[in-house]
Every structure is written in C-alpha cells, then in structure tokens.
Amino acid sequence: MSIGAVPVTLLTGFLGSGKTTLLNRLLHRPELADSAVIINEFGAVAVDHLLVEHVSEHLRVLRNGCLCCTVRGDLLDTLKDLNERMEQGQIAPFSRVIIETTGLADPTPVLQTFMTDAALRDRFALRQVLTLVDAVNGDATLSRHQEAQRQVALAQRLLISKAELATPVALVELQTGLRQLNPLAGITVLAQGALDPSLLETLLMGASLLETSIRGPAEDELFTAPHWSVQHGQGTQLEGMPSHRSGQIVTHCLQFTQPLPQQPLANWLELLATLRGEKLLRIKGVVQLVEHPQQPTVVHGVQQLMHPFIQLPEWPDADRCSRLVIIGEGIGYEEIVRTFERYVGVPVPRFQPAHSSERQRQTSPQRLSS
Incomplete structure (x- = not known):
C-alpha cells in the first residue's frame, strides 16, 4: 500500500x-x-x-x-x-x-x-x-x-x-x-x-484494516474467558449465546499466555489459507512472538491472502497474551487445534463446554488436512 x-x-x-x-x-x-x-x-x-x-x-x-x-x-x-x-x-x-x-x-x-x-x-x-x-x-x-x-x-x-x-x-x-x-x-x-x-x-x-488492534470495546468482553468457539446455526455454543444462524459460519477465538514462534506460526497460517482459502473469511490477531517479545505483532488475512506480520511499537497494557480470532465456513475447532499444535508446537487450551449447550450437528465441518 x-x-x-x-x-x-x-x-x-x-x-x-x-x-x-x-x-x-x-x-x-x-x-x-x-x-x-x-x-x-x-x-x-x-x-x-x-x-x-x-x-x-x-x-x-x-x-x-x-x-x-x-x-x-x-x-x-x-x-x-x-x-x-x-x-x-x-x-x-x-x-x-x-x-x-x-x-x-x-x-x-x-x-x-x-x-x-x-x-x-x-x-x-x-x-x-x-x-x-x-x-x-x-x-x-x-x-x-x-x-x-x-x-x-x-x-x-x-x-x-x-x-x-x-x-x-x-x-x-x-x-x-x-x-x-x-x-x-x-x-x-x-x-x-x-x-x-x-x-x-x-x-x-478510519484506521487501516491492518492497523486496527484486536483489542477494543467490542472485543474486550469476549476475551474475559481464555478461550471459546462458536458455530452459528449448529454445534457448540457458549451459555447465553443461543444458536440461531443457518449455514456453517464459525468463530474461533484462541488465547495463549506463552510467546509463539514466528516461522512455525507463519507456516500454519499459510497452511490454513491454502487448504481453506475460500472458506477462511477472516483471521486476525495480536500475538507475542518468541523473536519479538517486547512488541505486539499483528496477524491478518482474508481467504487465501495472508499479510506479512506487522510489529507494533508497544503493547497497550501489561496484558501480553496472544489472541487469534478465526472466522470461516465449516472450519472445525478441533481441526484448528490439531493443526496448530502440530505445526506451531504450542499447546492450545481446550475449550471446556461445561456451561454450554449441545445441538445436533446438521452437517459436519470440513476437516483440515494434516
């Protein structure tokens, strides 16, 4: 640009x-x-x-x-x-x-x-x-x-x-x-x-698509829990978030307390974009990289296109957790977790559905190739 x-x-x-x-x-x-x-x-x-x-x-x-x-x-x-x-x-x-x-x-x-x-x-x-x-x-x-x-x-x-x-x-x-x-x-x-x-x-x-932070008034309440996953119209839901969407639009929010390695993370993002490009509506995050722990790094992609990582000058507060939000169609949470752990080598805190409701899946999400 x-x-x-x-x-x-x-x-x-x-x-x-x-x-x-x-x-x-x-x-x-x-x-x-x-x-x-x-x-x-x-x-x-x-x-x-x-x-x-x-x-x-x-x-x-x-x-x-x-x-x-x-x-x-x-x-x-x-x-x-x-x-x-x-x-x-x-x-x-x-x-x-x-x-x-x-x-x-x-x-x-x-x-x-x-x-x-x-x-x-x-x-x-x-x-x-x-x-x-x-x-x-x-x-x-x-x-x-x-x-x-x-x-x-x-x-x-x-x-x-x-x-x-x-x-x-x-x-x-x-x-x-x-x-x-x-x-x-x-x-x-x-x-x-x-x-x-x-x-x-x-x-x-208006700020650029790449310049906006993942943390803002609209998102803060969603990151009070360490991890969640929502599938619209079917599947696992958070308590208080009724299932009322058709189709297979899914939103996965991942949070990590440890820094992530840069190249393995980039490799995983490219895998996701290559295999699920048309279904990957948007992915965005602010992460702490092993190589740049003092600077937040912006992750952003739409469908097949992943933008180069961008280092911001400083963290806005003491919270340096890495957060990724993935919005797509038919991309299952377990597939995200499995491939992330395999390619990035960092464990993902599992979403605990203890307080969520389960609905019968009408169709099964597509699986990411490993």
Whole structure:
C-alpha cells in the first residue's frame, strides 16, 4: 500500500438494510465534500437536486463538491477511470472513496481485488468495511442468506438501522448474534434521521484494516474467558449465546499466555489459507512472538491472502497474551487445534463446554488436512 494511496470505505448490507438512505444523508454532508462515492445506479440515490455538472454518463459532480459515479464494467475499471480523470485534471482531487455494494453482493471478491492487484494498491487503500443490518429483519436475513452472514463477518464496523422500529429485547438479541458472528467489529446503532458523529469520524479518519488492534470495546468482553468457539446455526455454543444462524459460519477465538514462534506460526497460517482459502473469511490477531517479545505483532488475512506480520511499537497494557480470532465456513475447532499444535508446537487450551449447550450437528465441518 502506497503512503499516498486514497483511503477506501466499502459500504455493504443486505437488501432493505438502509444503504441508500445512509448514502443520501452522507452526500449532503460538507465534511465529505472531497469524497468520491461509487453507487450502483443514479436512480436509487437522490442526487438530481444536488447536481452541478454532468462529467459523463457515469460520473456527476454534486453541489458540495462530492463526486458521484456508477460502476462501469467492474469496480477495478471504475476506480482506474476515477484515478486517471483526477491525474489529468478532469475532476477535482478527492481524499477518500466510498463504495456501495449491491445488497446481494459477497464483499469477499472486492477485498481480494484490493489485496492482490498491485497497481490498484498503489493508488487506493481499502481502509474499512461498514455493514448495515436492519434491526427488524436482520436476524431473519442472517438466518436465510449466506451472503448476509459474510457481509457481517467481514465488517470492521456494524451499523444497525431502523432501531426505532425494533423492541429493546429484539435489539439486544440482534447485537448478541452479531457479536457471535463477528467479535472483531464495533457496533453502532443509528438514530432515526441522524448521522452518528462517530460514523463521520470513521469515514474521515478510519484506521487501516491492518492497523486496527484486536483489542477494543467490542472485543474486550469476549476475551474475559481464555478461550471459546462458536458455530452459528449448529454445534457448540457458549451459555447465553443461543444458536440461531443457518449455514456453517464459525468463530474461533484462541488465547495463549506463552510467546509463539514466528516461522512455525507463519507456516500454519499459510497452511490454513491454502487448504481453506475460500472458506477462511477472516483471521486476525495480536500475538507475542518468541523473536519479538517486547512488541505486539499483528496477524491478518482474508481467504487465501495472508499479510506479512506487522510489529507494533508497544503493547497497550501489561496484558501480553496472544489472541487469534478465526472466522470461516465449516472450519472445525478441533481441526484448528490439531493443526496448530502440530505445526506451531504450542499447546492450545481446550475449550471446556461445561456451561454450554449441545445441538445436533446438521452437517459436519470440513476437516483440515494434516
């Protein structure tokens, strides 16, 4: 990623989650005047009354200076076209890009595009994935649609819309389910008719996918226990976390008190990415390495792509435990443990289901090859 690369935010969410409403509000904000917003079609977002200039069939300039364009061909072509127009002086420079995905879209290919296309990485840096979830229909949508589960699992921040239409109990249950599916994401409940100030700050100052720490308000409560594993829709559950997801989205959180060896850990991550690439939605962690015990090391990967380890300057507090969070489809906990212990050579504290409930497995998770 180039230092001067334009930061990109991916805005996703299932049909009816409120992406268009949110975009309409964002396009009115003066703070985002130097932004380029990529949408699916002009008809869905009310921009005609904000229109200042028709640059092309696919590109329009709004009154506040924001660029609004539709996807032409594929996303890669659209981004390259924007960059070329900016470099040639045809449009004003923009400081960030916000991309709206279709409601049925799996965001994984978009993430892969940013991570694997070297030329694109020099110009644009994917900073964050924001996923909208409908407070009224979100739980049912997640139960029925694997795409919606992936949208949630890959998010850095979850935005709950239409909260005023849901009961307090339903809202709490939805947030509990979302934390099961993605313990790494922060959750913001959007107030009716208003933009959360922290959301604007996220868009303006959002941290990189690689720079964010695994420890934050959304995750702290999940690491009070040394170890846990959740399979959504079937399998072992934590007490108080009812099984209510369909499919085989699983979340495994591992914690270690002893430092981990760097190369064996890298070998295990590559094994996981190679054998379970398409099913490995996300893996992230902050670990203490034997070779760098004084510095926390960030581990991050999406599907087949594992990023090089990044050493942070210092630990945020006295807690130097290594933590790994693995979110995937059909990747069993015991397979994670078995291969980790074999390749890394460090014992994994076994998850104790003494206080959990067991449900009959509808399908068996795929096994990792050893």
